[in-house]
Amino acid sequence: MFINWALQEINLKIVYYGPGMSGKTTNLEYIHSRLDPSLTGELVTLKTKEDRTIFFDFMQIEVGQIKGKKPKFNLYTVPGQVYYASSRKIILNGVDGVVFVADSQKDRMEGNIETLLDLENNLMTMGYSLENYPWVIQYNKRDLPNTESIDILQKKLNFFNVPYFESVAIKGTGVFDTLKSIINLVVQHIQRQL
Amino acid sequence: MVQVKKLKDGSRQIILTAKQFDEITKVLSELAAKTKASTILLADISGQLITQRGNTDDINTAILSALAASDFAATSEMAKLVGEDAKFKLLFHEGEKRNVYLSNVGDNFFLVVVFDVSVTLGLVRIYTKKAIENLLTVFEESEAGEDASAILDQDFSSMLGDMLDESFK
Numbered sequence: 001m002f003i004n005w006a007l008q009e010i011n012l013k014i015v016y017y018g019p020g021m022s023g024k025t026t027n028l029e030y031i032h033s034r035l036d037p038s039l040t041g042e043l044v045t046l047k048t049k050e051d052r053t054i055f056f057d058f059m060q061i062e063v064g065q066i067k068g069k070k071p072k073f074n075l076y077t078v079p080g081q082v083y084y085a086s087s088r089k090i091i092l093n094g095v096d097g098v099v100f101v102a103d104s105q106k107d108r109m110e111g112n113i114e115t116l117l118d119l120e121n122n123l124m125t126m127g128y129s130l131e132n133y134p135w136v137i138q139y140n141k142r143d144l145p146n147t148e149s150i151d152i153l154q155k156k157l158n159f160f161n162v163p164y165f166e167s168v169a170i171k172g173t174g175v176f177d178t179l180k181s182i183i184n185l186v187v188q189h190i191q192r193q194l
Numbered sequence: 195m196v197q198v199k200k201l202k203d204g205s206r207q208i209i210l211t212a213k214q215f216d217e218i219t220k221v222l223s224e225l226a227a228k229t230k231a232s233t234i235l236l237a238d239i240s241g242q243l244i245t246q247r248g249n250t251d252d253i254n255t256a257i258l259s260a261l262a263a264s265d266f267a268a269t270s271e272m273a274k275l276v277g278e279d280a281k282f283k284l285l286f287h288e289g290e291k292r293n294v295y296l297s298n299v300g301d302n303f304f305l306v307v308v309f310d311v312s313v314t315l316g317l318v319r320i321y322t323k324k325a326i327e328n329l330l331t332v333f334e335e336s337e338a339g340e341d342a343s344a345i346l347d348q349d350f351s352s353m354l355g356d357m358l359d360e361s362f363k
Contacts, residue, residue, distance in 0.1 A: 002208045002242045006215035010346075011242050039361055044257050055268075058241075058260045063357040066350055074241065074260070090267035094240020176362035183358060187351050190207075 001096055001190060012186055013074045013094055014179075017119050018101035019111035020052070020080030023140040023169040027101060028057050028075055030172045031179060035061060053079040056091050073183060080115065089122050097186035098123075098135040099178055101169075102157055104147040112157055130160055134185040137164040138178045143171070208238060208302075215245065217332045222247040225307070225325040229318050232292065233308040235259050236299070236329070239266065244303065253308075262296055262306045286315070295319070299326050300333060 002011040016024040025045060032043040039062050046055040057077040062070060076095075078088040092098075100119065102112045120130050139153050150166065158164055163181050167174030210218075222234050226247045233248040235255055241263035246255050270281040284297040288311075295307040295318050305326065309318055 002210075002238060002240075002244070004210045004215060004244070006210065006212040013240055013242070035361060041256055042254055044260070055264060056260075058257060060256045061361075063354070063361045066353045066357060069350075071354060074256070076241075076260075086271050087264075087268070090264060090271070093263070093267060094238065094242065180355075180358045180362060184351065184355060187346060187354060191346050191348075191351070 008069050010069055010071045011074060012096045014097050014182055015091055015095045016077040016099045016101055018080055019103055019108065019115040022080060022101045022103040024077040024080065024101045025053055025057050026169040027175050028059055028077055030169060030175045032059055034172065039063060053077060055079060055087055085118065092122050092126065097182045099182050100135060100137045102137060102139050102153065104139045104141045104153065105144055106146050106148050109148060109156060116157060134189040136162055136178060136182050136185065138167050138174060139164060140167045140169050142166045143168045214332060218329060219245055221325050221328045225321055228321045229307065229309055230313055231307045231309040235306040236303060237263060238303050239263055258306065266296060266304055295322060297322055297326060299329050
């Protein structure tokens with residue numbers, strides 16, 4: 001978190017984390033396409049030729065003024081592919097909250113678990129733990145055939161019982177609910193820390 | 195000065211008072227004048243833009259600082275891989291019209307200086323080094339700033355919730 005009293009700005013950093021192809025960039029693209037242009041900056045995506053995120057996506061959103069203060073949210077995604085581990089660590093620097101975007105398809109369960117452990121490891125090197133950290137889970141791609149039931153996803157991934165959302169990010173279903181939830185959690189978390 | 199607070203859970207919180215902000219801005223203005231840099235940014239290593247000087251209308255500086263922070267972080271990893279004990283202190287990108295010079299300011303911040311190729315690198319180096327010393331002095335002055343709890347109260351949360359509902363229709 002960064003507070004600039006001169007400009008009355010409060011800046012928070014939120015990172016979308018998850019396995020490759022789970023829909024992290026799609027979340028940001030949807031938010032960018034639906035928000036009023038006056039509230040959002042450009043969406044930067046660092047992609048390979050094959051449209052895979054190579055480093056991160058970034059976008060800043062604002063929601064106007066609250067009690068004279070301007071809250072700004074910096075949204076980032078990480079590259080999901082396994083071999084970009086060090087990039088993921090870099091993006092987590094100074095993070096205030098995490099959205100874990102899980103792929104609901106049955107054959108992606110292993111990838112979800114592996115990436116969640118990777119997140120836990122990276123948070124631990126920064127001195128945090130998933131147990132008492134502001135994060136939410138988004139079970140994405142609920143419209144596809146062959147998706148795992150929410151029950152099983154919950155059992156395998158949500159062991160700390162954080163808020164979760166079912167989504168179809170490409171159509172926008174669940175995208176704003178997820179974002180709203182993580183922003184609220186981050187603010188509550190900061191209040192508790194003060 | 196710039197309070198870099200460690201919260202109970204280990205997370206970092208940076209709070210800048212109006213006075214500190216003015217002093218930092220003064221250092222950057224001076225650097226801009228001396229080097230004729232077109233744009234100067236001070237950002238923190240998480241990619242958060244702190245303040246900017248020079249021509250910032252044509253450049254999305256929020257994005258520039260996010261990219262620069264990653265650039266910095268990526269080269270720090272590179273430094274580790276090639277056996278450097280510390281981070282690389284500075285990065286230089288040479289273009290046809292403009293060059294970009296990045297240098298760390300203590301452990302938590304860095305400067306981005308964008309300047310015309312007609313300006314010599316040596317000049318930028320010298321004045322940037324001086325500016326960094328000045329910034330570090332400003333960073334060290336301790337002054338109790340307002341606390342974040344002054345704004346992030348219950349009222350704030352509920353108003354934020356309403357704003358989000360409004361924006362995310």
